[in-house]
Amino acid sequence: MTSKRIRKAVFPVAGLGTRFLPATKTVPKEMLPIIDKPLIQYAVDEAIEAGCDTLVFITNRYKHAVADYFDKAYELEQKLERAGKLVQLEQVRNPLPSHVRTVFVTQQEALGLGHAVLCAKEVIGDEPFAVLLPDDLIWNRGEGALKQMADHAERIGGGVIAVQDVPREKTSSYGIVATRGFEGRAGRIEAMVEKPAPEDAPSTLAVVGRYVLPPGIFGALESTGRGAGGEIQLTDAIASMLASGSHYDAYRFRGTRFDCGTHIGLIEATIRFALDHEKLSEPARISMQKALDELGVTDNG
Numbered sequence: 001m002t003s004k005r006i007r008k009a010v011f012p013v014a015g016l017g018t019r020f021l022p023a024t025k026t027v028p029k030e031m032l033p034i035i036d037k038p039l040i041q042y043a044v045d046e047a048i049e050a051g052c053d054t055l056v057f058i059t060n061r062y063k064h065a066v067a068d069y070f071d072k073a074y075e076l077e078q079k080l081e082r083a084g085k086l087v088q089l090e091q092v093r094n095p096l097p098s099h100v101r102t103v104f105v106t107q108q109e110a111l112g113l114g115h116a117v118l119c120a121k122e123v124i125g126d127e128p129f130a131v132l133l134p135d136d137l138i139w140n141r142g143e144g145a146l147k148q149m150a151d152h153a154e155r156i157g158g159g160v161i162a163v164q165d166v167p168r169e170k171t172s173s174y175g176i177v178a179t180r181g182f183e184g185r186a187g188r189i190e191a192m193v194e195k196p197a198p199e200d201a202p203s204t205l206a207v208v209g210r211y212v213l214p215p216g217i218f219g220a221l222e223s224t225g226r227g228a229g230g231e232i233q234l235t236d237a238i239a240s241m242l243a244s245g246s247h248y249d250a251y252r253f254r255g256t257r258f259d260c261g262t263h264i265g266l267i268e269a270t271i272r273f274a275l276d277h278e279k280l281s282e283p284a285r286i287s288m289q290k291a292l293d294e295l296g297v298t299d300n301g
């Protein structure tokens, strides 16, 4: 069975980002930069590469920064033009290719990721779509993670969820899936549990913030009650679809994922992108070495 290619991507960005307070008091987590691009830009680029032409941002009423970022900035453009800063002008002039449109939907209350996805129902309609959590940043030299997943989803005609192996003691920070085994990078999911204790986890395969979902997820979300933390959990809705026989594959994408929702993840991503950067690689390496030397940090601490 093959299904329609995904065209629409949902970016739930209405969370409070409490782990990055005080910065996130005024700057949304998705606007934190890795080098010179905010996290949201990396996720948007990945969605466009996967073939998406409609980007749906689920925001809250306090977050204007994301919408402003993708909007025109007339005054800034004029200033750059007058100053002859043409490279920078190009960077701010066309944040998105001309065939791509943006839609902003307000999540009235932060009732969880599942609820945020449900807010996209009217815009998505009756077709498969992607969900990307921008704080999961996936670094890759080849095809992006979502492109790999979208190709796979088209082949199987079902949902696809990005997964990666995590140490068993970390299962309680993730959604964990159980599969019937893997063929290549994909394995059919039999069950999915949100944040299980290590001793209860059915595997160590953790869900990462990239999903290709069938439109049936909206009905499942509507009948999902509030779960852990009083929030409507996306995992619970997917679990209920699995229980009624829906096909979802877990997909081990090529690429390295950085959890930029945590301090260390943001630092790791910055180091990786700097060391892989055309101009910054050498100065970044020298500066890291200098810091290690000056602080007396050695292999054995």
Ligand code: UTP
Pocket (backbone or CB within 6 Å): 012, 013, 014, 015, 016, 017, 018, 019, 020, 029, 058, 107, 109, 110, 111, 112, 113, 115, 116, 133, 134, 135, 261
């Ligand atoms: P997180 O669990 O990372 O929560 O949400 P958070 O609020 O962003 O960050 P912390 O934990 O307080 O630091 C996962 C994703 O779901 C979105 C978030 O914006 C993030 O992309 N989300 C979460 C919503 O859009 N709405 C919600 O009600 C909750």
